[in-house]
Amino acid sequence: MKIVVLAGGTSSERAVSIVTGTKVCEALREKGHLAVLVDVFAGLEGDGWRNLFSTDDQLEEAVSYIESWNDKIQEMSKTRREFFGPHVLDICKGADMVFLALHGANGEDGKIQAALDLFGIRYTGTGAIGSGMAMDKGITKQIFAAGGIPMPKGIILWRGEGSRRLEDHGMELPVVVKPCSGGSSIGVSIAWDQAAYEKALEEAFAWEDKIIVEDHIEGREFSVGVIDGEALPVIEIAPLKGFYDYRNKYEPGSAVETCPADLPEEKVREMQGYAKMGHRLLTLEAYSRLDFMMGADGQIYCLEANTLPGMTPTSLLPQEAAALGIDFPGLCEKLIQVSIKKYEKDARRRA
Ligand SMILES: Nc1ncnc2c1ncn2[C@@H]1O[C@H](COP(=O)(O)OP(=O)(O)O)[C@@H](O)[C@H]1O
Ligand SMILES: [Mg+2]
Numbered sequence: 001m002k003i004v005v006l007a008g009g010t011s012s013e014r015a016v017s018i019v020t021g022t023k024v025c026e027a028l029r030e031k032g033h034l035a036v037l038v039d040v041f042a043g044l045e046g047d048g049w050r051n052l053f054s055t056d057d058q059l060e061e062a063v064s065y066i067e068s069w070n071d072k073i074q075e076m077s078k079t080r081r082e083f084f085g086p087h088v089l090d091i092c093k094g095a096d097m098v099f100l101a102l103h104g105a106n107g108e109d110g111k112i113q114a115a116l117d118l119f120g121i122r123y124t125g126t127g128a129i130g131s132g133m134a135m136d137k138g139i140t141k142q143i144f145a146a147g148g149i150p151m152p153k154g155i156i157l158w159r160g161e162g163s164r165r166l167e168d169h170g171m172e173l174p175v176v177v178k179p180c181s182g183g184s185s186i187g188v189s190i191a192w193d194q195a196a197y198e199k200a201l202e203e204a205f206a207w208e209d210k211i212i213v214e215d216h217i218e219g220r221e222f223s224v225g226v227i228d229g230e231a232l233p234v235i236e237i238a239p240l241k242g243f244y245d246y247r248n249k250y251e252p253g254s255a256v257e258t259c260p261a262d263l264p265e266e267k268v269r270e271m272q273g274y275a276k277m278g279h280r281l282l283t284l285e286a287y288s289r290l291d292f293m294m295g296a297d298g299q300i301y302c303l304e305a306n307t308l309p310g311m312t313p314t315s316l317l318p319q320e321a322a323a324l325g326i327d328f329p330g331l332c333e334k335l336i337q338v339s340i341k342k343y344e345k346d347a348r349r350r351a
Helices: 014-030 048-054 058-067 073-079 088-093 111-118 128-135 137-147 194-205 246-250 265-281 316-323 328-350
Strands: 002-007 034-039 097-100 154-158 175-179 189-191 210-215 219-227 235-239 255-258 287-295 300-306
Touching: 002 014, 002 088, 014 034, 014 058, 014 097, 014 328, 034 048, 034 058, 034 088, 048 088, 097 111, 097 328, 111 128, 128 137, 128 300, 137 154, 137 210, 137 265, 137 300, 175 194, 189 194, 194 210, 219 265, 219 316, 219 328, 235 316, 265 287, 265 300, 287 316, 287 328, 316 328
Parallel strands: 002 034, 002 097
Antiparallel strands: 154 210, 175 189, 175 210, 219 235, 219 287, 235 255, 287 300
């Protein structure tokens, strides 16, 4: 298959996305696909895109080209009107499938998905609406509450509106404050006292106008992948220091990750059940990964759903697949196959 791996972009998770994209591209090549790596924002100048799929050393070249954009991308994104880089859509139109290795805004939030849908370009993972709903932790909270998935008690705050006083909302410290549509724990803080709470609000509002404040759950942290409607083994994440913040997520050795998690069978089934339910409630497709906490009393809480979870070989979802005996290239192949199913279903409906 001709596959374009779309990575990079302008979100705060650009760096992670480039790693995901490079590893996925390598793996898909190993599986015999004609896979190419393209930065969704940088694109490709000139005419080279026309025979991109027949260039053998595309990957190394692509990575250095993409990285050469790292320093200027934020500045450029402020002035350039079109998000898609030169020839990105042309390249995607010539492929059988686009593997979305993007994370965060303009990647995981449904906008790319909507654009690709309208161009008739096939891509991996969830469609536009599901991506948009899962990206917003406030909307996720409301849908999960209505559907019976336990979440930490919390509120949505808008910049400049309503009271920020916890007692006005029947809440108390400690709380976790996070931007509604962030990822990779960027802008997330745990506030143990009033001064820290004020600072946490400022930090989250620096990223977005809509934020959430929720009860801090003291306990263990887990994540559960869902592929094709089925839950993967539960993984436990235990940071050596602090919570699962940006550093602990990406610095090797800073968290102990155990899969399958050491949990009673009934807790595993309960968490996997919520993961599958959450995936369905948000209309997610092909694959996703849901994050959980478990309080000291054994109560399970869902934190959020990720529609384009990290996909480096040491990321959580690949570790869960490995526990089932699926290696990284095998997982990348599987994600392509389950994503194709979406389009086969559409075709049957139209027939
Ligand atoms: N209510 C909570 N109680 C305890 N820890 C939390 C809570 N919410 C978030 N965290 C911590 O912050 C991290 C990031 O939060 P999460 O909601 O998963 O957002 P994202 O991963 O999109 O940045 C979690 O992995 C967890 O370590
Ligand atoms: Mg998370």
